[in-house]
Amino acid sequence: MPSLPIDAVDHLPRPIIALGRSYPDGHVIEPHRHRRGQLISGATGVIVLATSEGRWVMPPQRGMWIPPAVEHRVHTVGAVSMQSLYLEPEAVPDLPAHCQVVGISPFLRALMSEALELPLAYDLTGRSGALMELIGHEMRRLPSLPLSLPYPAHGALAARCRLFVQRPEIHETIDDWSGSLGMSRRGFTRLFRRETGLSFVAWxxxxxxxxxxxRLAAGEAVTTVAMDLGYENPAAFTIMFKRAFGRSPLAYLGLRNGAPAAALRGA
Structure with a gap:
């Protein structure tokens, strides 16, 4: 598995370059951008990605699409063994223009593993070229997962949102926010939905x-996390989590019984 920064091989005339990197728990990659688009996959650990537009959380066994030239910051929770495909901007048409957490099927995961075994300057004809072409076809079918948090462009509201993310609390209200911003309740709710596409309660x-x-991936107890967020009890938090993501927190993160859940790979 080649363990090189993309800048060292970006010049290679290949539509897709496969690279692997490993990062320790708590590693931070400061804001940067790539000329190529990037598809990340990781079997363990959690990747938190932030841009000026929002925040994305990639649990184990999922993937992350980062379009070309998007400035982003990365933070790892737990040790992460990352597989990345770097795509020339026009290599695969019609990919999303914004960052997305995506489902990675077992088939695509196997293709990515195969791609990592190829020479960086792989033969564009024959099996190697066909493998990369097949990867491109599979990437057009990536399902988007609801693991993003949009940030508004409105300056004061964006600052308030970022402050909330640092210490979220489920019981903060529209009146709390509208009052702090010097806005009417009605004006605030209209602005919030227009800027984020979500109601305040949903956001x-x-x-x-x-x-x-x-926090859960790092080993904190569900009870501790739930109470810190302001939920009345762990059951209330778990119910809300299951409504949003279809599984309990530990099952969704592959932490049930301390082992990754194989069923999550395409979830």
Whole structure:
């Protein structure tokens, strides 16, 4: 598995370059951007990605799509063994223009593993070229997962959202926020939905649930995380989590019985 920064091999005339890197728990990659698009996959650990537009949380066995030239910051929770495909901007048409957490099927995961075994300057004809072409076809079918938190562009509201993400609390209200911003309740709710595409209540819930994932992946108890977020009890938190993501927190993160859940790979 080649363990090189993309800048060292970006010049290679290949539509897709496969690279692998390992990062320790708590590693931070400061804001940067790539000329190529990037598809990340990781079997363990959680990746938290932030841009000026929002925040994304990638649990184990999922993937992350980062379009070309998007500045982003990365933070790892738990040791992460990362597989990345770097794509020339026009290599695979019609990929999303914004960052997304995506499902990675077992088939695509196997293709990525095979790609990592190829020479960096692989033969564009024959099996190697066909493998990369097949990867491109599979990437057009990546399902988007609801693991993003949009940030508004409005300056004061964006600052308030970022402050909330640092210490989320499920019981903060529209009146709390509108008052702090010097706005009427009606004006605030209209602005919030226009800027984020979500109601305040839906955004607040998403912020709380996404903030919980890295903490749970790091080994904190569900009870501790739930109470810190302001839920009345762990059961209330778990019910809300299951409504949003279809599984209990530990099952969704592959932590049930201390082992990754194989069923999560395409979830």
């Amino acid at each position: 607040r819930q998403q912020a709380c649930l996404l903030s919980a994932m890295p």
